[in-house]
Amino acid sequence: MNARIFLGLSTALIALPALAEEVNVYSHRQPELVQPLFDAFTAETGIAVNVAFVDKGMVERLQAEGARSPADLVMTVDIARLSQVVEAGVTQPVEDAALDAA
Numbered sequence: 001m002n003a004r005i006f007l008g009l010s011t012a013l014i015a016l017p018a019l020a021e022e023v024n025v026y027s028h029r030q031p032e033l034v035q036p037l038f039d040a041f042t043a044e045t046g047i048a049v050n051v052a053f054v055d056k057g058m059v060e061r062l063q064a065e066g067a068r069s070p071a072d073l074v075m076t077v078d079i080a081r082l083s084q085v086v087e088a089g090v091t092q093p094v095e096d097a098a099l100d101a102a
Contacts, residue, residue: 022048026058027075034075062090 027034031053038049052071054061062069062085074091076082085091 021046022050023072024070025049025051025073025075026054026062026071027051028054028058028077028081029075059084059088059090063088 025038031051035051038051041047042049050070058074058076058081062071062074065071069090074085076085
């Protein structure tokens with residue numbers, strides 16, 4: 001596992017809901033590719049990761065949920081899908097020294 005990716009994911013997940021016992025992730029990634037990362041994160045931190053694997057319609061789902069969205073983190077498969085989510089205005093920046101240093 002790439003240590004930098006794990007560090008970034010871990011920092012992002014921890015930074016989102018401070019002191020949370022679980023985080024909610026919406027992911028375009030294939031389950032078999034990212035589930036090991038989430039399992040390792042949970043084993044190391046004790047924080048449960050709830051994942052909604054979304055093949056299509058993530059932007060529409062986030063827009064429909066609005067401020068009530070349970071999503072803490074969105075994982076996309078490429079920059080095009082990330083741009084769609086950002087351009088839709090349904091994201092917030094994550095500012096963290098560990099991420100900036102990675």
